[in-house]
Every structure is written in C-alpha cells, then in structure tokens.
Amino acid sequence: MIIERRSFADKATLAKELAEAVADRIRAAIAERGAAAIAVSGGSTPGKFFQALGKTKDIDWSKVVVTLVDERWVDETSDRSNALLVNEKMLQGPAANARFFPLYSGGEEPTDAAIAKTNALMAELPLPFAAVILGMGSDGHTASFFPGGDTLDAALNASGPTLAIRAPGAGEPRVTFTLPRLLETDGLYLHIEGEGKAEVLDAALGDGPVEDMPIRAVLRSGEPVTVYWCP
Numbered sequence: 751m752i753i754e755r756r757s758f759a760d761k762a763t764l765a766k767e768l769a770e771a772v773a774d775r776i777r778a779a780i781a782e783r784g785a786a787a788i789a790v791s792g793g794s795t796p797g798k799f800f801q802a803l804g805k806t807k808d809i810d811w812s813k814v815v816v817t818l819v820d821e822r823w824v825d826e827t828s829d830r831s832n833a834l835l836v837n838e839k840m841l842q843g844p845a846a847n848a849r850f851f852p853l854y855s856g857g858e859e860p861t862d863a864a865i866a867k868t869n870a871l872m873a874e875l876p877l878p879f880a881a882v883i884l885g886m887g888s889d890g891h892t893a894s895f896f897p898g899g900d901t902l903d904a905a906l907n908a909s910g911p912t913l914a915i916r917a918p919g920a921g922e923p924r925v926t927f928t929l930p931r932l933l934e935t936d937g938l939y940l941h942i943e944g945e946g947k948a949e950v951l952d953a954a955l956g957d958g959p960v961e962d963m964p965i966r967a968v969l970r971s972g973e974p975v976t977v978y979w980c981p
C-alpha cells in the first residue's frame with residue numbers, strides 16, 4: 751500500500767489544501783495534454799472543497815471536464831443528486847466555464863440502454879483523469895462500491911467506464927465508474943472527515959475481505975493514495 755495520510759486542523763483548512771492540490775493537477779494536465787478531467791465524489795463531505803476549488807481563478811476552466819465517481823439514479827432536481835451538489839457548490843464563479851458530464855442519463859432505472867448512453871458520453875473524457883477524489887462511507891464503501899453490491903465484482907475489476915449497481919445500503923440504484931477506470935489518474939485522493947471515518951479507514955487498512963469493506967480494493971490497488979482528513 752502506498753498511502754500518505756495528511757491531517758488538517760479543521761474542515762476549512764482541509765478544503766483549501768485539497769482544492770490547491772487538485773488545482774495544481776488540473777493546471778499540469780492542461781499544460782501537458784491541453785485538457786483536464788476530474789472525477790469527484792458526492793455525499794455530505796465535499797461541499798466546502800467544491801466551493802474552494804470552484805473559486806480558483808488561475809485555471810482555464812473552459813479546458814476542464816468535471817464528472818462524478820458515482821451517482822444515485824435520480825435526476826438533478828433531487829436533493830439526493832450528486833450532480834446537484836457539484837452544480838450548486840463548484841460550478842459557480844470561475845468554474846462555471848467548465849463542462850460537466852453527468853452519470854445519470856435519464857429514466858427510472860439504470861437500464862443497459864441508459865448505461866450505454868452514459869458510457870458514450872464518458873468515452874469523450876480527456877483521460878487520464880488529472881485527479882480522482884474519492885469519499886468513503888462508514889460502511890467502507892467508496893464511489894458506489896457497496897458491500898453486497900450486485901455488480902461489485904465487475905465494478906472492481908471490469909474495464910468500464912461505468913456500470914449500474916444496486917445494494918442494500920445504497921438507497922437508490924446507482925451508477926459508478928469502475929475501479930480500473932478511476933485508477934487512470936494522475937492523482938488519487940481520499941477525502942474523509944471525523945473520528946469515525948478515521949476509525950473506518952484504520953479498519954480498512956487491516957486484514958479482511960474486500961467484499962466487507964470495498965475501499966480496500968483502492969487501498970490495495972498499488973496506486974498511491976493521498977488521504978485528506980480532519981476531525
């Protein structure tokens with residue numbers, strides 16, 4: 751495992767530092783490849799980070815594509831939508847010039863046709879990602895790699911880009927990038943906050959099956975991961 755753990759005094763400091771690290775990755779990708787794609791997580795943790803990154807002025811946002819590592823299968827009017835969070839918190843001000851590629855492609859369920867539509871859009875991403883920012887649930891899921899997920903094995907091993915997944919702890923049906931596709935990145939980050947999440951990470955770093963705590967697939971992938979944590 752190649753894990754660097756960075757701890758910050760508070761959420762605001764973490765958000766600023768993570769935004770600076772991701773901004774550096776974006777600028778470097780634009781300088782090297784003419785474009786940058788980032789994949790971000792949803793949920794309750796990344797709001798402040800999104801605000802800090804979205805305010806960054808010295809990025810040519812017109813050359814940036816933002817997408818999500820995973821999405822609940824709901825449209826953008828739902829307060830469960832990760833896309834809504836990205837739009838409201840990040841894609842304002844300077845970052846409003848970025849393009850956003852949603853994972854949700856319409857309808858009630860992530861059918862094969864809907865996922866094919868999502869994957870057609872994701873084929874246009876300028877890969878590799880400049881940065882992938884993962885979160886982690888208290889059950890050890892990351893992206894939508896949930897314990898008990900009906901397509902968990904494929905999500906962790908297929909070449910992707912995305913697939914549908916359903917799990918007891920997931921609420922709605924989900925769409926998630928596959929792990930192999932998320933590992934195609936210049937920088938891989940894990941953003942977690944609170945003592946409880948630090949304990950979950952410690953448990954995940956111990957022995958045990960990936961199926962019990964799918965974040966282990968990331969931690970054991972051999973790719974360097976930088977953990978950003980604050981109380």
Ligand SMILES: O=C1O[C@H](COP(=O)(O)O)[C@@H](O)[C@H](O)[C@H]1O
Pocket residue numbers: 790791792793794795796819820821822832884885886887888892893894
């Ligand atoms: O459902 C999700 O949960 C995880 C963790 O979210 P948090 O609320 O515990 O921060 C998130 O990383 C993922 O993108 C999201 O879809």
